[in-house]
Amino acid sequence: MTRALAGDSMLKYLAGSFTLSSRTHVEVRSFSVVRIEKLFSLIAHSLEDVHVVILHVGTNNVGEEPLVLIARFRSLISRILDVNPSIRVVVSAILPRQASLRKCQWALSVRELEAFNTDAGETNAILQALCHKNGYGFVDGTCELMGMLKADGVHPTKHGSQLLACLLRAAIKQASKDLEASHNGALQQQHQKEKDHQKLQFQYSDQSKGLAQYWNNVTNFPALSTDPMLVVAPASPCKEMWSDVARKSDSATIQCHSAMSVTPKVAETDTAHGYPSLPITAVACTRAPAVTVFVQVKRHPEHAPALVGGVWMQH
Structure with a gap:
């Protein structure tokens, strides 16, 4: 069974952190500076054989309002389900940023940093409610990874990557259990339907054969009177004083x-x-x-x- 992690560069160092079992294969797809709306085209070709996908993306959508981010997440999930309707979707929260200690392309001003973290918090709250409503998984590591970012203020440190890997690994296991339970429930329901059908067929096999002649137009249904209160009887005229x-x-x-x-x-x-x-x-x-x-x-x-x-x- 294949599990996939897809997202931005925060997943770059997690490739060796997901040895769950011999029959479970975890693929990590990390794309630098990828945005939410760009992720689908990068993973669409490999979604058909994936059972669980975890989406960790959104950090690079700087400056967009929460409702815009939610709309982008909904579009991404919808397109994934169009390719693989049975896939189990898990969304990872957008991690807040910290002040950068060096000049780099990810550095933000104090005002931009505050605005980004505020929008990220609102987006995560709406995103969690959306996932709960639609049956998707949700991983929130914002509190655990607080203060565990590198000097650029964006990417997690080595210890932070290990902690993020633990959170995502637990999410994969839970999603796998839910998927297996859903599959077993569907099988039990199908077996019960087949059992009920066989029971009805055993009890009413003679009637079903007779009715099949009517359904297949082999035998016509008996003619009915237009007046249900009218009884047609052979007339017997006679004379009486x-x-x-x-x-x-x-x-x-x-x-x-x-x-x-x-x-x-x-x-x-x-x-x-x-x-x-x-x-x-x-x-x-x-x-x-x-x-x-x-x-x-x-x-x-x-x-x-x-x-x-x-x-x-x-x-």
Whole structure:
């Protein structure tokens, strides 16, 4: 498994400080005076096979405001993840500078030095929150390396380099553990999904084969009625006398699909006048365990009786 440290010249003397194990290879990529926005193009070709990358950069972005630095870090991390989405990213804090004891290209005035250290502190605070939110690692060695810089006020001393190496080595180990735990968790989740799938397939294999015929258009789904309350039953027309219908029990009950019972009120018939017969249609629908009878009376106005002189007449 490959781990990589990429950043500015502060990592120059750390190459021999990362012998973790025989199966773990650590590469140190140090680039002098590199800025945040320039680092990606220097390491992009080697990111595909890297499992963990630690970014230690930002010291050379002198004079830029914290929000600008954060935007540059976000762009750098995003481009790294585009190349290798499974890589574990760790960001190292920007180390504060000290007053230079000699004239060099890194020397800053007192005002510039104060402004840089203030901006670096604000940037580190925002950067730590950003890493915590997005699941990146963060290493803060600002306090440990205080006073451990060379006369130029920028690069760490030999003892400071050893201390920085210890901090970054611990970060690599932690990132490796997190990566392994994430990988094991993903494997367990995948195994559980496969186990659940096999269990469901064992329980419902017959149903799945039957349903597959519908999904693959081998068998059509049964036709459904447009009215869910409508029951289609074969009609059985018959003739019945009006007086026979009237003499049915007052408690005759028509069962409905809504599980409600309706008891129609049947008027008393006058047998003396002899109600004439009316054609009716009785539709029987048999459905175990109960028999449901739907009676539909069709009145035909052209054959309706009329009371003339006290006698019912058929027109």
